[in-house]
Amino acid sequence: MSTTDVYAIESPAAPEVQRNWWVYIVLFFICLINFVPYLWVVMTGFMDRAAATAATPTWLFVPTFEAFSYLIFEKGILWNFLNSTVVAFASTVLSVSIGMFCAYAIARYDFTGRDDVSFWVLTNRMMPPVAVLLPIFITFQTLKLLDTLVGLIFLYTAMQLPFVVWMLTGYFRDIPKRYEESAMVDGDTWFAAFRKVTLPLMMPSITATAIFVMILSWNEFAFATFLTSINAKTMPPAIMAYSIGANVEWNVLGAAVVLITAPLVLFVLIMQRQLISGLSQGVVKE
Amino acid sequence: MAEVQMQKLIKRFGDFVAVDDVNIDVEDGEFVFLLGPSGCGKTTTLRMLAGLEMPTEGQISIGARNVTYLKPRYRNVGMVFQDYGLYRHMTVFGNIAYPLQVRRLRKDEIARKVGEVAETMQISEVLTRKPDQLSGGQLQRVAIARMLVRDADVFLMDEPMSHLDAQLRGHMRAELRHIQKEIGVTTIFVTHDQLEAMTMADRIIVMKDGRMLQFATPREIFERPRNEFVATFVGEPQMNVFDVTLQKTDRGIAAIAGDIIVPLDSSWVETNQLEQHVGDQLRLGIRPEHIKVAEKSDKSHTVPAELYAFEPTGAENLYVMHCGEFEVTTRTSTSETAHFRKDEGAPFSLCFDPQWIYLFNRSTGEAIAHASLSLVQEGDF
Amino acid sequence: MAETIATTTPTEKVSFLSRFGPSNKKVFPWVLMAPTLIILFAIGVYPFLYALNIASHNIILSKPYLPQFFVGLYNYQSLIQDPEFWHALKTTLIFTIEAVFIEFWLGLGLALLFQRSIRGMSVVRIFILIPMILPPLVAALVWRYMFFPGAGLVTYYSGKLGQVLGFEPIPFLSDPDIALQTLVFVDVWEWTPFMFLMLAAGLAQIPRQPYEAAEIDGASAWRVFWTITMPLLRPAILIAVVIRTMDAFRTYELIVVMTRGGPGNATTTLNVLLTKTGLEFFDASRAAALSLLMMMVIIVMSFVFVRVFRSKTEVAE
Numbered sequence: 001m002s003t004t005d006v007y008a009i010e011s012p013a014a015p016e017v018q019r020n021w022w023v024y025i026v027l028f029f030i031c032l033i034n035f036v037p038y039l040w041v042v043m044t045g046f047m048d049r050a051a052a053t054a055a056t057p058t059w060l061f062v063p064t065f066e067a068f069s070y071l072i073f074e075k076g077i078l079w080n081f082l083n084s085t086v087v088a089f090a091s092t093v094l095s096v097s098i099g100m101f102c103a104y105a106i107a108r109y110d111f112t113g114r115d116d117v118s119f120w121v122l123t124n125r126m127m128p129p130v131a132v133l134l135p136i137f138i139t140f141q142t143l144k145l146l147d148t149l150v151g152l153i154f155l156y157t158a159m160q161l162p163f164v165v166w167m168l169t170g171y172f173r174d175i176p177k178r179y180e181e182s183a184m185v186d187g188d189t190w191f192a193a194f195r196k197v198t199l200p201l202m203m204p205s206i207t208a209t210a211i212f213v214m215i216l217s218w219n220e221f222a223f224a225t226f227l228t229s230i231n232a233k234t235m236p237p238a239i240m241a242y243s244i245g246a247n248v249e250w251n252v253l254g255a256a257v258v259l260i261t262a263p264l265v266l267f268v269l270i271m272q273r274q275l276i277s278g279l280s281q282g283v284v285k286e
Numbered sequence: 287m288a289e290v291q292m293q294k295l296i297k298r299f300g301d302f303v304a305v306d307d308v309n310i311d312v313e314d315g316e317f318v319f320l321l322g323p324s325g326c327g328k329t330t331t332l333r334m335l336a337g338l339e340m341p342t343e344g345q346i347s348i349g350a351r352n353v354t355y356l357k358p359r360y361r362n363v364g365m366v367f368q369d370y371g372l373y374r375h376m377t378v379f380g381n382i383a384y385p386l387q388v389r390r391l392r393k394d395e396i397a398r399k400v401g402e403v404a405e406t407m408q409i410s411e412v413l414t415r416k417p418d419q420l421s422g423g424q425l426q427r428v429a430i431a432r433m434l435v436r437d438a439d440v441f442l443m444d445e446p447m448s449h450l451d452a453q454l455r456g457h458m459r460a461e462l463r464h465i466q467k468e469i470g471v472t473t474i475f476v477t478h479d480q481l482e483a484m485t486m487a488d489r490i491i492v493m494k495d496g497r498m499l500q501f502a503t504p505r506e507i508f509e510r511p512r513n514e515f516v517a518t519f520v521g522e523p524q525m526n527v528f529d530v531t532l533q534k535t536d537r538g539i540a541a542i543a544g545d546i547i548v549p550l551d552s553s554w555v556e557t558n559q560l561e562q563h564v565g566d567q568l569r570l571g572i573r574p575e576h577i578k579v580a581e582k583s584d585k586s587h588t589v590p591a592e593l594y595a596f597e598p599t600g601a602e603n604l605y606v607m608h609c610g611e612f613e614v615t616t617r618t619s620t621s622e623t624a625h626f627r628k629d630e631g632a633p634f635s636l637c638f639d640p641q642w643i644y645l646f647n648r649s650t651g652e653a654i655a656h657a658s659l660s661l662v663q664e665g666d667f
Numbered sequence: 668m669a670e671t672i673a674t675t676t677p678t679e680k681v682s683f684l685s686r687f688g689p690s691n692k693k694v695f696p697w698v699l700m701a702p703t704l705i706i707l708f709a710i711g712v713y714p715f716l717y718a719l720n721i722a723s724h725n726i727i728l729s730k731p732y733l734p735q736f737f738v739g740l741y742n743y744q745s746l747i748q749d750p751e752f753w754h755a756l757k758t759t760l761i762f763t764i765e766a767v768f769i770e771f772w773l774g775l776g777l778a779l780l781f782q783r784s785i786r787g788m789s790v791v792r793i794f795i796l797i798p799m800i801l802p803p804l805v806a807a808l809v810w811r812y813m814f815f816p817g818a819g820l821v822t823y824y825s826g827k828l829g830q831v832l833g834f835e836p837i838p839f840l841s842d843p844d845i846a847l848q849t850l851v852f853v854d855v856w857e858w859t860p861f862m863f864l865m866l867a868a869g870l871a872q873i874p875r876q877p878y879e880a881a882e883i884d885g886a887s888a889w890r891v892f893w894t895i896t897m898p899l900l901r902p903a904i905l906i907a908v909v910i911r912t913m914d915a916f917r918t919y920e921l922i923v924v925m926t927r928g929g930p931g932n933a934t935t936t937l938n939v940l941l942t943k944t945g946l947e948f949f950d951a952s953r954a955a956a957l958s959l960l961m962m963m964v965i966i967v968m969s970f971v972f973v974r975v976f977r978s979k980t981e982v983a984e
Binding site for chain 3: 018020023024026027030031033034035036037038040041044098099101102104105106108109111117119121122123124125129132133134135136138139154155157158159161162163165166170215218219221222235236239240243250253257260261264265268269272273275
């Protein structure tokens, strides 16, 4: 665009307003696509057996809790629910609190082998779970950790550490050093400065990371299936049982899906603002 | 090259009025300053001129062109931001070349122009570096270079010196003024630093709370301030202002503050018809450099005062004195007052030069009478 | 009080532990990282070594009576010569690259859309995030249900549409070529929200002033996007794409639940092949070798990716 063109352009009579109507349409369709499949399965959970296994999709039906009571009372699925909660919560707390320090070290200190260490930490996330299944199975068997919550918690913590470190390193780097330094000059020990200054600033990102980890732990399937049988079985393997076989009971499956996803959806709904603000931490630059 | 006109410019953010009825006429080639405290609306006004904000009401023209609601890209203005707004992923060369690349100039043209501007701003050696490798002063020069490289009609600068240290600032002030005069492009500069405005501007617009207080040359603003705010905003140290009442004494009308009597020049009193204000409560203003200090009272030094603080600044001595209930700062050359006492509470006698006294309305702050020695013609906006 | 412990005068009475304290800049970072590294070592290194070990032997778990002897690199060799391996590798690469590519551009588009001010943003956001919150297993089940021959929502309605428009019902999961695309679709459905989140966060971190400067310099919106937004977004892109690529490469539940690697081996990715080898044929050695090869590929890919990107992103994050 040469200068002469610019001069030919007249000022509009009023400021240009962004027209967003098409955005709403696009977003509507996206929400539709994202939600309907899930909604459909959830609805199926409230159907009775006949409606669920019908040959054509039925939209109108009489809701019933038949499938739910089957799962809860006959199959004791609440026990799995409890296991999932404990494991997810514990592994999240552990992995975030341990990984946080590691991320801090990588972000703040410049030591030999720093880039290699951080890359190595990341590579731990690259192992396909199926590959390490056997050795871990044998290890757990030897240590009598099979089918225990403790074993699962330990494993999950280890699994999530690379992710925690990877995510938090970036955010730690965004905090200027002088905040901690001024606290330390005021007479605090390193740990006190960390607790009083750095942590509060990092809280949004830490929360966001914790939310991610919680979701990942809750949803983990491969290891949960192979390392637990009765006592420590979590939700994902529990509901897998209802999806195989020739005559799948879709309503039971639907109910199981509801049970496994509802807590997460609610959780994210409540925490979504923390999630977003934690991910965009560092917007305000000094 | 263009004149800039803003007429009845208003900007509202919801209920908050950021810019209230601003009317400015800038001539082609002028170096005009928007001066005022934080939040006075000067930056918003500049941004409206740039097209980064849209006015709620009013009109803006550049040259003869109405640009009121035009997008920034079509206005042909150049701008330097407070934080420089450099493209940190590009080299210095890339930054300066960007506006030329947008206009699809040929590569050799671009290289030539960038080279020229880099010479002018003395940054030729850092052309290949990236912004994070430069010092604050260099960053500023790059930002200015990027603005200069185009043939913009108007240059806009938003507090570009706020991140520089004092020494560099002094140097850049002279340099910027020199460049502006040489290139001759209309430039509008926003600052809260009155020294910058006073030393560089052709004309200054003083703003407060969104309103224009005065639009005049630096000298006029300094010697004939429209109101108390303008009077105290420019000048370092600040003009002394305190409450007085006009009363008739045996020697004519004087300004009384408690026990202190400040004699006023009788012809000045007459010219400004100050008899009308006898009995009124007013504010008296006098600049520190116009207060003379003596150790003993005499015919001219009639106001008793006590030393509160002493500030030697090298070439001058600043005395903060307590006169009765109010405080004044005086400014005298070091050689004159070197022998004076410096301890707190030491008694002095002051003379308020009657030819440099200002009177302001206590409630509105409007100037009622300018000092008799202020020589500037009434050429206010 | 900040502990000023001398690290060079052993005669001073200092507590042993404080020698490794915060003031020791060389050692302290390692102290902080120790718990993480230990745990990762235990969980990461041991199985790795074990797998290495098994891979060099001849262990078939369902036939424990077979003599287990050292076979060196035989397993690797046999894998590399196995056309199934190469087919699985190709399938995996196609799946990964397609899925990540689509997810990236969709996620970017969404993130850009969200830069505008839209009413009800937080509600819409939840809906966008739902697929990501679901366990991958559940997402796979949901879509298996949707594509179920006959009664699934998609198959039913597309069949009806086909009756009207006159084309055959689409064999979403039973045609070898279409099945892989269907899987890509489901993966995109599930993980675009992740890209969206990461890219939206990255966008929010870009300061406003370069945009304004570019506008004043005369750049159009399109130009601003390519010359300013994208370069400054590189760090976020890097993280998001690397993580997603690694995960897409290892996709498991989705494929196993929806197609079991079929029809035939059309959707058998490396991971699925691994599962079959290890858990159906119980050829532990071969499985171990395969998993190591897989890991190698992932590491190389990530390494290359990170290096290439880092060199282009010299901007301090």
